[in-house]
Amino acid sequence: MVRFKNRYVLCEVVSEDPRCRQCIEERALGLAVRDAIARVHGDYGLACCSVSFTVKYLNAYTGTVLLRCRKDSYRLLCSALPFVRHLESRAQRYPCFLNTLHVGGTIRTCQKFLIQYNRTQLLRLLQNCTNEEERQCIQKSLLSCSLTEEQSQSGDEEEDDGTE
Numbered sequence: 001m002v003r004f005k006n007r008y009v010l011c012e013v014v015s016e017d018p019r020c021r022q023c024i025e026e027r028a029l030g031l032a033v034r035d036a037i038a039r040v041h042g043d044y045g046l047a048c049c050s051v052s053f054t055v056k057y058l059n060a061y062t063g064t065v066l067l068r069c070r071k072d073s074y075r076l077l078c079s080a081l082p083f084v085r086h087l088e089s090r091a092q093r094y095p096c097f098l099n100t101l102h103v104g105g106t107i108r109t110c111q112k113f114l115i116q117y118n119r120t121q122l123l124r125l126l127q128n129c130t131n132e133e134e135r136q137c138i139q140k141s142l143l144s145c146s147l148t149e150e151q152s153q154s155g156d157e158e159e160d161d162g163t164e
Contacts, residue, residue, distance in 0.1 A: 005070070008068055008103070009074065009081070010100070010114060011064075011065045011098045011099060011100050012065070012098070013063035017096070020087065025089055028088055032086070033077070033098075034049075034050065037077065049077050052070050053077070054067070055068075102114075
């Protein structure tokens, strides 16, 4: 049995309008990318890319997008991404563009790249601070970030369940 190989394209949505990131939807992004492929490469390019094209991951807060396509057609996809000029959501158009960060063979390699990329961006942010107060404020906000599970509203329910 033959396994179909895929490529994962990690992109960043760049927009001056802050509302753009909040209104991004997977369906709208997929349609915008398919439209750009059709405009640049025609029906042939659209057919090649549409075989296994999906939006695998979308983070509206950071503007991070992970696109999947077949290995044979990832160059067509990457060459069409700069032609995405706007996203339509809820009958509004938001001007933006997609910045390609990484192309990988697995989702895991894209995740590793994204972690390293975010680290370098934070270091650049700290280096560009104008004064010590601003630097300490950024460091304090970074150190206060943590991932914790939300505890249930009523702690009594958990105790009752453990005694039965």
